[in-house]
Every structure is written in C-alpha cells, then in structure tokens.
Amino acid sequence: MYYFIERMTEEDIEQVQAIERASFSTLWSANTYRHELRSPSTSRYIVARASPIPPPPRAERQPVRRGLLASLLPALFGQQPSLRDVPIVGYGGVWLSVDEGHITTIAVAPEYRGRGIGELLLNGLIDQALDLHADVLTLEVRVSNVVAQQLYLKYGFRPAGTRPRYYTDNGEDALIMWTDPIRTPAYQEKLRHLRERLFARLREEAEAPEPVRNGVRPGMQ
Template structure:
C-alpha cells in the first residue's frame, strides 16, 4: 500500500470524522474543523491517504511548492504534477496542531483502526513536526490520556518527555492527562534524532509499498529539507 500526506480540506471533514468516531470518545463538530481549516496562520491539519498503486496526481499546481517543502509529501513527488485535486484515495489518518505563544500544540492525531501499526501515526507526526517548523514554533506540546500507552510510546520515540499532569482533564471519564513536550525542535540534537527516525520510517514505508504495491522501484526517496529557525509567534489557547 502507498501512503501520502496532504493538507486537509473542508471536503475531507466527513471522512475525517469517521476515523475520529472510531478513535475518540469526545468528538469535534464539523464547524470546529471548518474554523481550524480557515485559520492556516496558526492551525495546520493534514490527512494521510492510501493507494494500492502509485497514486496519480492529486495536487493543484499551487499546492505543489508547499507540498515539496515537506519530504513526506515528496515521497510520490513524481506523481504530483499540477492536476486538480481528486479524492479517490481514502483518508486513513489525520492530525492537526495549533500555534500558541512559542509552541505548536498537537490538537489531534488518529489513524483508522484498520491501518494502525504500520507507521502511519509516525508519518502524521512527522508531517505535523514539519508544519510546526514551518510556523516557526520552538517546540511541540500535547496532552495524552494516562491510559493511552500506545500514543505515549509514539511521542516518546519522537523525543517528547512528560512535562506535567492535568488532573481529571478529560470530561468523559475524569481521566488525568499527561502533558508531553519536546525540547527545541530546531536544536541540532532534535534535528539529528528526527533525521534518523525519518530515514528508518521512510525505509519501512518504502518496503511496505514494494511488498504490497504494484510497481517496486517507483518510489523515489528525497532527503528531508533543512529546518527553519524559531521566532516568537502570537498566542492562541490550546487543548485536545
């Protein structure tokens, strides 16, 4: 199976909500998604799509440059050549973040149950890290249920550490949240860690595509771009 990351659009909301319903007990309204998508200066949302064969062009010309700044988007760059958007590739995961004063807060991330355990949570997290860097965030933060060990493992793998705890944070069952945070995402150490993880993930996804995909050898890896430097950004309240 071939997977690729794209910006989320308003027409994707229904498909995203189907995954959300299988993943979370507290749900967002369609209007909440719309509000987020209409505020790209401080909110970024992405989806990962699946294709059984190397995907046909799916991006408008105006999207190509933006997509090429994201090395995951360029996984199938040879197929993105300025055609109109089509939606024939199902969405199998999504994620988003908000920019706050000096950090990017991951608001949501989920993979369809049928596609978990294949590296797509990592793919999404990497896409969000790219957007955080693009927004000049200094670091990443999030809240996660104390019982959600799978998600915590994903975050620990990407250099998040437990920075605190919010007692009874979740309204459905009064469960505590762990606050997790990275160190500075522009630091040499974090970039080196990210680069190593990305190359491992890239190799894994390429192998999976070659095993299950139609045409081995058509996926051309492209190196991650250099990251940007951090600057202070306007405040926006956050919460998962």
C-alpha cells in the same frame, strides 16, 4: 499500499470524522474543523491517504490530477479521477501558541494502525509546526494511552506533569508532554535518523503484497 500526507481541506471533514468516531469518545463538530482549516496562520491539519499506486511527487500532484491519474484512477476506483478519491486513513492537527506547537489531535483508522501511518502523520505535524515557526512541541495524552505515549516518546516528547481529570467523558488525567527545542541540530539530527527508518519501513510495506482478510484487501472496500 502507498501512504502519503496532504493538507486537509473542507472536503475531507466527513472522512476525518469517521476516523475520529472510531478513535475518540468526544468528537469535534464539522464547524470546529472548518474554523481550524480557515485559520492557517495558527492551525494546520493534515490527512494521510492510502493509495494502491505510487502517488505522484507532491509538486506535481495538482497538474497530474488532470493527467496521469486522470487515466489511472477511473480504472482503479471506477469513478471521477481525483486524489480526493484516494481514501483518508489518518489525520492530525497542530496549533501554534506564541512559539509552542500544540499537537491537537492525531488518529489512524483502526484497520490501518501499526503500519507507520501514525508516525508519518506526526512527522507531517512536526513539519507544519516548523513552518509555523514553532520552537517546541507539546501535547496532552490520556495517562492510559500507552500506545500514543510510545509514539511521542520516540519523537523526543517527555512527560512534564499531569492535568487532573482533564477528560470529561471519564474524568481521566492527561499526561502533559513536551519536546526539547525542535530547531536545534540535535533534534533535527534525531528527526533525520527517525525519518530514514520510517521511510525505509514504508517503502518495504509499499512493496509487500497486501494481506487478504476474509477475501477482502484492506483499504479497497
């Protein structure tokens, strides 16, 4: 599978909500997503898609939708040709407050976890935060969510206190995490190094045959 990131659009909300339902116990309404998507000067949302064929380069995607993919996708998916037909397997968002980029959400569909997609999304969110001129990143995460914390630690987020009983569903505390300034040569170098490793991993996964489970290949149902 080839995984790639795109800006989320309102057409994507339904698929994003399906992943959200499988990932979180408190959910956003479609209107909340619409509001966020209509505020691009402070909010950026992205989706990760999984394609069995290599996606066209980002700059070419718009025209290619009517060209090469127009001829390939009907054969693969049996319907209208569009990148919109390539399933969404993860999403995330970042919100700018003054010079702070707040990671508001990030999730990967359960059957696609552990393949580097969460990391790909976090990289996409860091790019969006840089584009919004954020100088530093922050987020809240459940104290029990060790998997997500590991991902954030890898990207230089560090614990900086808790918000007691932050989560209304079970009264769990939130761990607050912050990065160092993200525009410094030191952070940029760390990012470059992590990205090289991630892209090598994703290339390897793209070239490996998909495992067959119960006679069905993941992502093709």
